Amino acid sequence: MPHSDLIPRAVRLAPLAVALALSLSAATPAPAATVRVAVADIGFTDSSGEMRDQSAEHEARRRALTQVLRTDIGGDAGHESLALTCEGACRLDAEGVEALRQRAGAAGAAYLLVGSVHKMSTLVMSMRVAVLETGTGRLVVERLLSFRGDNDAGWRHAGDFVTREVVSGLPGR
Secondary structure, three states, X not given: OOHHHHXXXXXXXXXHHHHHHHHXXXXXXXXXXXXXXXXXXXXXXXXXXXXXXXXXXHHHHHHHHHHHHHHHXXXXXXXXXXXXXXXXXXXXXXXXXXXXXXXXXXXXXXXXXXXXXXXXXXOEEEEEEEEEEOOOOOEEEEEEEEEEOOOHHHHHHHHHHHHHHXXXXXOOO
């Protein structure tokens, strides 16, 4: 009787099975860590000169846009959103952004999203957003977009676009 017949087949194949399992586990990437993004309250300015007071409508849209960004960025696989609130819109001058960056870092966020909408006329609006690393202040994503429609649909469309741009611009994508 040959020597190999004395050793059960399962025992002879065990080293091969272990090697195969190890190679498969090494080839499978580890799940990516969740990236926390602090989303500051979005700002709003209006230089359109329109006679009708639309401040209540704009405030509601500003809040809704902020919430859409927080929800949609946080709903993307691999990202978690952290609300960074201010009284009204957050200050976006150098000092204000620095304070926000420090608050975001202290809260455990790796990135900070800041932005503002500017209404230039009845039809044309622009939105500028930036994403900074909280540890270094390095600019990771910056977008300036124009959109039409000072209505809920126009603002929502702008928010959807910004979400896609921010998520695709974050490291690891």
